[in-house]
Amino acid sequence: MQRSILFLNLTPVFIACTLLITxxxxxxTMKQFEELQISCEEIDKENTELRLASQDAVIxxxxxxxxxxxxxxxxxxxxxxxxxxxxxxxxxxxxxxxLRELNDALTNQNGGRxxxxxxxxxxxxxxxxxxxxxxxxxxxxxxxxxxxxAQRSADLEARSARVEELEALxxxxxxxxxxxxxRLQNALLGFEGNGLSVEQRDGKVYVSLEAALLFASGSAxxxxxxxxxxxxxxxxxxxxxxxxxxxxxxxxxxxxKSPNIPRNNWELSVIRATSVLEIIMGQxxxxxxxxxxxxxxxxxxxxxxxxxxxxRIEIILAPRLxxxxxxxxx
Numbered sequence: 001m002q003r004s005i006l007f008l009n010l011t012p013v014f015i016a017c018t019l020l021i022t023x024x025x026x027x028x029t030m031k032q033f034e035e036l037q038i039s040c041e042e043i044d045k046e047n048t049e050l051r052l053a054s055q056d057a058v059i060x061x062x063x064x065x066x067x068x069x070x071x072x073x074x075x076x077x078x079x080x081x082x083x084x085x086x087x088x089x090x091x092x093x094x095x096x097x098x099l100r101e102l103n104d105a106l107t108n109q110n111g112g113r114x115x116x117x118x119x120x121x122x123x124x125x126x127x128x129x130x131x132x133x134x135x136x137x138x139x140x141x142x143x144x145x146x147x148x149x150a151q152r153s154a155d156l157e158a159r160s161a162r163v164e165e166l167e168a169l170x171x172x173x174x175x176x177x178x179x180x181x182x183r184l185q186n187a188l189l190g191f192e193g194n195g196l197s198v199e200q201r202d203g204k205v206y207v208s209l210e211a212a213l214l215f216a217s218g219s220a221x222x223x224x225x226x227x228x229x230x231x232x233x234x235x236x237x238x239x240x241x242x243x244x245x246x247x248x249x250x251x252x253x254x255x256x257k258s259p260n261i262p263r264n265n266w267e268l269s270v271i272r273a274t275s276v277l278e279i280i281m282g283q284x285x286x287x288x289x290x291x292x293x294x295x296x297x298x299x300x301x302x303x304x305x306x307x308x309x310x311x312r313i314e315i316i317l318a319p320r321l322x323x324x325x326x327x328x329x330x
Contacts, residue, residue: 019119125153173203173319180240180317181205187232196229204318207233211272212310220262220271227279232284233315242320247280249273250314252307270295276313 106117181200184207186197195210214226224231237245249269260270273293281288301311 013034051080096112114269170203176319177203177205180236180243183239184233184317185234187236188229203317207298207315207317209313209315210308211313212308214276214313218256218268220268220275222275222279230276230279231283234286237280237317238283239287240317244292244320245290245317246282246292246316246318247273247277248314248316249293250300250310250312251274251298252310253298253301254307264297266295266297268295269297274315276315 004127006327053100056066067145109117119321177200181198184205185198188198188207195213197206197208199206199208209226209229213229237243251265255267256262256268257266262271270293273295277293280286281291297308301310302312
């Protein structure tokens, strides 16, 4: 409001100055006219500065009004708090008066009663001391429990992170095994169902070949058809990385006794597994370090009614678990 008044006061001056210049321009010298014009410009400049100052004053006034509103609210809150504290003080004074009256009444009791009360107070104080000690013990135990809980929580978070990593590795292993199974099925398409099966279990791929596909009866030498099959299998293995491959030989329960090698079923199963390993290892690109041959004799049959199914070679292909084992060691 003050700024508006100031502006209204300055505007007539500027108008008068302008009119004066207009009136006198016809009867004054050019120098006087220029001086008057400069004076008017200075007045106009001063008027502009005053107008800006007036605007700043209005802003300051608005801020002050906001502060006044805030302080008013604070004052009202303080009045409420003061009233509340007054009530509290009044109640406290009443309580003090009651306690004084009670103290006076107790003081007026006979000496025996006072002594009894003192004894009772000593017992109570002793009990309070015991309770405080017990509370301190419990507080210490609680602090220890909280520290243990915090440590267990941290361990649980770490284990959860490790479980997630393990699950990711296991999922990757399952996926890799599935891809490998499909490639083996495609490569051995003509043989599957004719004494050959390809299965995926527990993240591993199992290729089971009945002995008749590879060997003559009682022989450990792979025939021509078996060589072709094993070469195709070796070609697939050569394209894989990070595999562990176990070649297991199995026989039936018919007793094999011979003075020559193989002398028994167990030797026959080992030699057949080794023969299969040599053919697979001979394929270009196959890393011999990933191959293992073992014989299991007649002790792991798959069909008690059909001995021909028990006479078999099982090739177990599993992704390497080095990353998984490293994670488990951490």
